[in-house]
Amino acid sequence: MTELSHIRNFSIVAHIDHGKSTLADRLIQSTNTVSEREMKEQLLDSMDIERERGITIKANTVRIEYKAENGEVYILNLIDTPGHVDFAYEVSRSMRAVEGSLLVVDATQGVEAQTLANVYTAIDADHEIVPVLNKIDLPASEPDRVKEQIEDVIGIDASEALEISAKTGVGIPAVLEAIVKRLPPPHEGDATKPLKAMLVDSKYDPYLGVVVIVRVIDGVLKKGQSIKMMKTGGTYDIDRIGVYRPAMQEVKELGPGEIGYITAQIKQVSDTRVGDTITTEKKGCETPLPGFKPSIPVVFCGLFPVDANDFEDMRDAMEKLALNDASFTFEMETSAALGFGFRCGFLGLLHLEVVRDRLEREYDIDLITTAPSVIYHVYTKDGEMQELHNPADMPDPSTIDHIEEPRIKASILVPDDYLGDVLKLCQDRRGLQLDLTYVGSRAMVVYDLPLNEVVFDFYDRLKSVTKGYASFDYQMIGYREDNLVKMQVLVNDEPVDALSTMVHRDRAETRGRAMCEKLKDLIPRHMFKIPIQAAIGGKVIARETLSALRKDVTAKCYGGDATRKKKLLEKQKAGKKKMRQFGKVDIPQEAFISALKMDG
Numbered sequence: 001m002t003e004l005s006h007i008r009n010f011s012i013v014a015h016i017d018h019g020k021s022t023l024a025d026r027l028i029q030s031t032n033t034v035s036e037r038e039m040k041e042q043l044l045d046s047m048d049i050e051r052e053r054g055i056t057i058k059a060n061t062v063r064i065e066y067k068a069e070n071g072e073v074y075i076l077n078l079i080d081t082p083g084h085v086d087f088a089y090e091v092s093r094s095m096r097a098v099e100g101s102l103l104v105v106d107a108t109q110g111v112e113a114q115t116l117a118n119v120y121t122a123i124d125a126d127h128e129i130v131p132v133l134n135k136i137d138l139p140a141s142e143p144d145r146v147k148e149q150i151e152d153v154i155g156i157d158a159s160e161a162l163e164i165s166a167k168t169g170v171g172i173p174a175v176l177e178a179i180v181k182r183l184p185p186p187h188e189g190d191a192t193k194p195l196k197a198m199l200v201d202s203k204y205d206p207y208l209g210v211v212v213i214v215r216v217i218d219g220v221l222k223k224g225q226s227i228k229m230m231k232t233g234g235t236y237d238i239d240r241i242g243v244y245r246p247a248m249q250e251v252k253e254l255g256p257g258e259i260g261y262i263t264a265q266i267k268q269v270s271d272t273r274v275g276d277t278i279t280t281e282k283k284g285c286e287t288p289l290p291g292f293k294p295s296i297p298v299v300f301c302g303l304f305p306v307d308a309n310d311f312e313d314m315r316d317a318m319e320k321l322a323l324n325d326a327s328f329t330f331e332m333e334t335s336a337a338l339g340f341g342f343r344c345g346f347l348g349l350l351h352l353e354v355v356r357d358r359l360e361r362e363y364d365i366d367l368i369t370t371a372p373s374v375i376y377h378v379y380t381k382d383g384e385m386q387e388l389h390n391p392a393d394m395p396d397p398s399t400i401d402h403i404e405e406p407r408i409k410a411s412i413l414v415p416d417d418y419l420g421d422v423l424k425l426c427q428d429r430r431g432l433q434l435d436l437t438y439v440g441s442r443a444m445v446v447y448d449l450p451l452n453e454v455v456f457d458f459y460d461r462l463k464s465v466t467k468g469y470a471s472f473d474y475q476m477i478g479y480r481e482d483n484l485v486k487m488q489v490l491v492n493d494e495p496v497d498a499l500s501t502m503v504h505r506d507r508a509e510t511r512g513r514a515m516c517e518k519l520k521d522l523i524p525r526h527m528f529k530i531p532i533q534a535a536i537g538g539k540v541i542a543r544e545t546l547s548a549l550r551k552d553v554t555a556k557c558y559g560g561d562a563t564r565k566k567k568l569l570e571k572q573k574a575g576k577k578k579m580r581q582f583g584k585v586d587i588p589q590e591a592f593i594s595a596l597k598m599d600g
């Protein structure tokens with residue numbers, strides 16, 4: 001067991017792309033934690049999708065042994081946390097497992113919205129913070145200006161900020177020394193007390209089952225021990241215990257202050273809750289760690305296989321995904337138009353995209369995604385409240401007293417030049433301005449917005465109106481009543497459930513019209529005329545008509561060339577596969593998403 005005074009547990013907080021992973025890699029490499037041969041870029045991001053998108057979904061940890069200038073050897077445990085707002089709860093829990101943070105700021109960019117959000121999470125967790133200015137190898141870097149900004153905006157002392165280049169390795173030794181000298185050792189920890197450990201995160205491994213990342217507070221975790229999860233009540237026998245370096249390496253035990261992993265024949269990730277307290281089954285600790293809350297999905301959508309024959313494969317794939325992702329939920333759903341599929345819940349839009357991408361790429365299933373929806377609170381006249389996850393399940397409007405929708409507080413940091421466009425965008429999305437301040441030459445705007453207006457394409461729009469210069473962060477703030485109605489879309493007089501959305505009454509006409517126009521472009525012409533309508537209740541509020549066309553693909557290759565004809569027909573068939581039939585009309589897969597994108 002290592003003495004508390006020789007342990008440093010820390011995380012790295014940064015805005016996306018400011019160099020968090022590159023710095024982590026450099027720290028691992030410069031302490032010879034892995035050999036040159038094993039070194040590959042971004043050691044910590046293990047999943048392919050995460051690697052490609054440069055985002056981290058699960059917390060990762062690595063143990064680094066570092067011989068400091070004073071000649072002593074220290075154990076440095078780095079917890080790498082997810083970097084996206086969708087995973088805010090996981091981030092705040094893993095921050096509580098460590099005592100300090102390196103605040104990495106790109107010296108060419110300065111403080112961004114996620115820098116603020118993440119550093120405030122670290123400050124909330126009582127972290128000691130060491131500011132690190134990265135990318136000083138770039139001519140555009142302005143360390144002095146960024147130091148000033150850190151002091152003005154975040155309010156922490158930046159006079160001793162480190163200036164480094166994670167890419168070239170300049171300044172890395174100073175970072176290691178600062179971790180030892182400026183970050184505190186674990187505050188408490190008594191090996192003789194009953195076991196108390198925090199469940200930091202867990203992941204599914206096909207060979208080992210569920211692997212749980214733990215931080216020991218008191219007591220000692222040992223192989224063979226019978227443990228209990230205090231919230232879920234599950235009991236298990238530890239069969240493996242170890243640390244990540246970053247490859248798994250078994251150890252005999254983990255003492256106070258230490259971070260490592262355990263396996264215990266746990267079947268699925270949903271049996272483990274981030275933030276839960278692990279203790280021994282007998283003579284365990286009495287009070288669990290404070291502040292546990294489960295993460296709950298906030299965005300829902302339907303996922304349906306394009307080809308109905310893929311349904312069983314899809315169910316298998318979803319079960320496999322859910323094994324490793326307790327915050328992804330799904331249940332079977334049937335839709336008149338789309339057949340069998342699943343209603344799925346996600347922590348946010350990025351989470352939705354990641355799951356959908358994995359289903360399509362890793363499991364090779366073509367999907368139709370229905371309009372993402374948030375959870376509405378529908379109050380009926382008899383005083384009951386019903387959670388509405390799917391606009392298709394909306395009760396009879398005559399029984400409804402009022403509807404409440406979830407709201408968020410969004411913070412957007414944007415260069416002054418684009419401020420006008422951002423204000424217009426927020427206004428268009430029914431936002432209420434809460435605050436507007438300046439951070440150097442950039443404006444920090446805070447809006448109260450309906451989550452519903454954000455889940456779809458707000459972030460894309462924000463990026464496009466600001467040419468990528470805005471940064472964005474949000475948190476849920478609660479529910480509020482508004483004048484909301486369900487808008488249906490009818491194609492060839494048949495309602496298409498998957499295109500139903502909840503909209504604000506005042507915006508319904510504009511939305512309806514835009515949607516009908518889009519669908520008119522997206523649906524291919526058929527041999528007959530197709531009316532496309534948007535309606536509220538029985539009332540049509542917008543209408544377009546797609547004119548008829550006779551399309552005979554083989555008409556051009558008269559007679560002779562049979563193989564060519566066959567090829568063309570096959571090609572047409574393949575094109576059809578990506579379509580779905582509604583009554584007599586084929587609607588292409590992309591229509592379901594594109595029709596819902598709003599241009600403002």
Ligand SMILES: Nc1nc2c(ncn2[C@@H]2O[C@H](COP(=O)(O)OP(=O)(O)OP(=O)(O)O)[C@@H](O)[C@H]2O)c(=O)[nH]1
Nearest residue numbers: 016017018019020021022054055083135165166167
């Ligand atoms: N010139 C220069 N580029 C750097 C430096 N550090 C990181 N980069 C580059 O910046 C980009 C982002 O770095 P990452 O380490 O992936 O950033 P991150 O903060 O981990 O990003 P996410 O994992 O997406 O949150 C990469 O292309 C790096 O090669 C540096 O010191 N100098």
